[in-house]
Amino acid sequence: MRTALDAMGGDHAPQPNIDGAIAALQGDPNLEVVLVGEEGLLEDLVGKSGYSGERLEIRHADGVVEMCEKPTDALRSKPNCSIAVCWQMMASRDVDAVVSAGHTGAVVAAGLRTRLFLKGVKRPGIAVAVPTIAGQSVLMDVGANPAARPEHLYQYGIMGEIYAREVLEVQDVRVGLMNIGSEDGKGTELVQEAHALLSTRPLKDRYIGNVEGRGVYQGEADVIICEGFVGNVVLKVSEGVAQMMLGTVAKTVVENLSSEREHAGNLLRKMSQRFVHNESGGAPLLGIDGICIIGHGSSNAQSITNALRVATTFRDRRINSQIVEAIAAHKVS
């Protein structure tokens, strides 16, 4: 397994990226990582790390897409930035996977340019696992596809089911459709048509119907399909609410305790790990002929290690062959 890691992507890059890569290499003797970014800087930091193995390579790239930049503009002005070079390596089959904690829009835009779509897949989508009362559920798409059509949502159901089953190891995956009511005939034309496709075709034994916003966090479904705009808003709103709630509990509950204030504070911080930091190992861009794992912007070394491991699991479980087979078996005109 040979993976290109966007060494410059992420709020704290490149240090946690390098540390995370080294930890992943130490845990997996069959892994090779190519650090993509400023050569001089990376050589210096790898030297300081004391890592001397041969499975860590450096590939130069010019610049990085900053979080404030518009992806298309940035990729035009910096054609050899770190994420662009990662995808060039995957397009030329120099690597099996790309891992980045950089600007999600740029990771997707650079990837879609390569047109590395899996056979039969109409539009790739990002699948992200979110914590729920019951454990976790997958939301797909959360922003790769801004103009979804019913057949795209249908294919997200197929791809999301495989991802949840094989990578997250969920048994008897239940696929739901994000909607504004649980009855039939609810929602926009897009979701109504997607509902009809999901209900009548072979996916139907996995499809449980509409899921409302409240149901997502009750764990009503293991995979929740939505179009990219809605998914992205849901993801960010959820993070916003979780952070607000944790902050308010700290201020109005923990701060008002006396003898157990410190203990309660520690418990709250421990709990918050599950909700605020992404420990799940990043979100795959599904439907790509290759492997692309997108980490959270705030990734630390552990998150990078996890993302590199998920990329390997992705290959080991043959996710892409399974997607191609399932898409072929569920052909939509």
Place this chain on the structure above:
Amino acid sequence: MRTALDAMGGDHAPQPNIDGAIAALQGDPNLEVVLVGEEGLLEDLVGKSGYSGERLEIRHADGVVEMCEKPTDALRSKPNCSIAVCWQMMASRDVDAVVSAGHTGAVVAAGLRTRLFLKGVKRPGIAVAVPTIAGQSVLMDVGANPAARPEHLYQYGIMGEIYAREVLEVQDVRVGLMNIGSEDGKGTELVQEAHALLSTRPLKDRYIGNVEGRGVYQGEADVIICEGFVGNVVLKVSEGVAQMMLGTVAKTVVENLSSEREHAGNLLRKMSQRFVHNESGGAPLLGIDGICIIGHGSSNAQSITNALRVATTFRDRRINSQIVEAIAAHKVS
């Protein structure tokens, strides 16, 4: 002020509706309330309440739209159900306002049937106040209009600004557009066109641009415009996350304390009032030639009293004349 109260609408109706109406009458000598619902039942309960004033009237209605029913079907099979009678009374100018904590979809569907739109308003929308770190913000629309066009979103900006300023008493209202990035050129065609309208017309001195999901709960804007599907999902997802967080804090923090467990539990319950119960007094359907306040399904007597008070404030502040004037001044083709 004469208000029709859907006495049968709400998870706990009709008792809290009657109690809430009586409390509102006691607080406002100029208020008249018409309880709309099963006459015999309501007479019995009002008799038991000991209220003897003349400002509480009962109007018979046959049945109620249940939460599990599809609004259009229910309104067809029960044309004289409580919410339908409320709207008939407003259409015939027998009352100034309708207040209901029943099935939101049915309240809206019954209302839109009357075609009581304010002059110039293309589509009414529901504005709801949500708690944020900074206080509260208004989301609009949260589900009245399932097929929004850019000019509808633009008008939601105009109406939401007036509501926030006059009813919620926000000074220098900042209007934002829910989007998946803060830069220009982000999002679907709908939001891009709405952004262009909001940026170039007179609303621009109140318009602060795109707001991301995370920004909503940071209080980045006082009014956040979105189309009904997105708004409804955001509202329910937010409730779901808030409930999950409160439940997890109770279980993993509070339950693991010893001497201060009870104290912490009380503080948490007190805090949760702000997030889980709707104390703000309900959500108006803006753009209607009349007043319609939609309460949360879980409304208790206090929530009903608040909703009745908001309806009165709505009239006192001349919200509808202000909307008509502003819409005329900001005419969109």
